[in-house]
Amino acid sequence: MHDFLPITLNSLKADTRIGCDIYLLVRNNGNSRYILYCKNDAAFDNEQKEMLVRKNINKLFIGKKDQQKYSEYLESNLKNILSDDKIESKEKAQIVYGTATNMLRDVFNEPRFKNFERSKTFAYNMVDYILRDGKAAFNLLKITSHDYYTYTHSVNVATIGSLFAKNIGLGEKDMKTFCTGMLLHDLGKTKIHSDILNKKGALTDDEFKEMRKHPEMGVAVLRESGDSFNDEYSIILQHHENCDGSGYPFGLKKEEIHYSSRIVRIIDTYDALTTQRSYSVPQKPYNSLKVIRDEMYNAVDHTMLKSFIKFLGGHGSS
Ligand SMILES: [Fe+2]
Structure with missing residues (x-):
């Protein structure tokens, strides 16, 4: 059975x-x-x-x-599935989330051109679904996983981020770029040693120095593959920059940071806090937002944070 x-x-x-x-x-x-x-x-x-x-x-x-073969079939057939009126929004959301997880697992196991193009195609399909289906937010937010892998985290960030982007009125083209960038924002972690990535507890100074290279490494991996992105690069490169200049790799300040990266900074932290990791207990959505507001107030964009709290509140998650 x-x-x-x-x-x-x-x-x-x-x-x-x-x-x-x-x-x-x-x-x-x-x-x-x-x-x-x-x-x-x-x-x-x-x-x-x-x-x-x-x-x-x-x-x-x-x-x-x-299961893997079926997931690949769904991915190749995703456009048809998502535009089929006979399929309920709830099932579409499950297919979108399952396909994204399977696809990103491949991206992180084999970071090469073919898989980066898959991310782009997937992001375009997911944004179309989010824009056309009024129930997408409700159904997608319900199934975001709280297991921690780099790829499930990336799927969560891209999902929550795209829904939020629609909520604040970002245009279709920008949403597609934004979604692709979010799917690949931690790609550079494929170049960081697993001992550092999976370490329980605090990193040493040297380990943290290594970890801080992942935004630049992500862009390097994409450029080496021959892929040509535009604003996606900014998202990957700047997703750990803080508004007060305390972030990395460049210590940029508020207006110097791409607005998409300022959004990702909040959602990336929010998902990490609400997710089960080996060394920490997952926080409830409300507590996670409180941690961001109380402990990272100068690091994040206040207007974006306010909008994000309002957005989550509207979907019963805070
Ligand atoms: Fe990161």
Whole structure:
């Protein structure tokens, strides 16, 4: 029973190759068994889809081992899924979040051109969903994970950040750039030794010096891959700069810092505080905002912080 995972028929587009076996759960005389409905190398044709629609079957199954392949299928089909009116916003949010997590895991394991382009395509699709679906914020905020990995943290920052960007009226083009930058903001951590990244407790001066290189390293990794970004570079480079000049790598002050980076500075900290890490207990949203207001008041942009608190309050998170 536990070797199979449920998926929905809605997520499968007719006449496409899914890339993994699809099963139906059949119950007979009190017994349940999974039967193969579409083989991995065969196209899932329209006739097969229509038959299930007629029988009102929306729940299908894949083998647990094929989770990655299914996620790649969803990613390649994301534009269609997100523009399909028959799929509920809640399911779209789950697909968006799951696809982002899978995609970013690949980005951090293999930081190269092909995967950076995937981030960009994904960000564009996610922003389209956020802009067109009134329930996106409610559904996405509900599922942001509190496990801590660099990639889940990056998905959270990009998700919360994009929703906030819509809330403060950022235009579509800027939102797409902003979302891509947020997905990749900690990319430079792929160049930091795992002993430092995973260390429990405070870093030594030398370790902190090394850690502080990650914004510049992130930009270097992207440039070396041949990818050409614009404002995304500012987000990656400046996301640890503080308004009072106490941040890194350059010690820039308020107006010298790109407005997107000033937003990321707040959301990056907020998500880190609300997330379960090996060495700290996750804070409640309200407490996290209080920590930022009380302990980082001079470091953050006050107007942005006020708007962010208002935004979270409006979604029942504070
Ligand atoms: Fe960072």
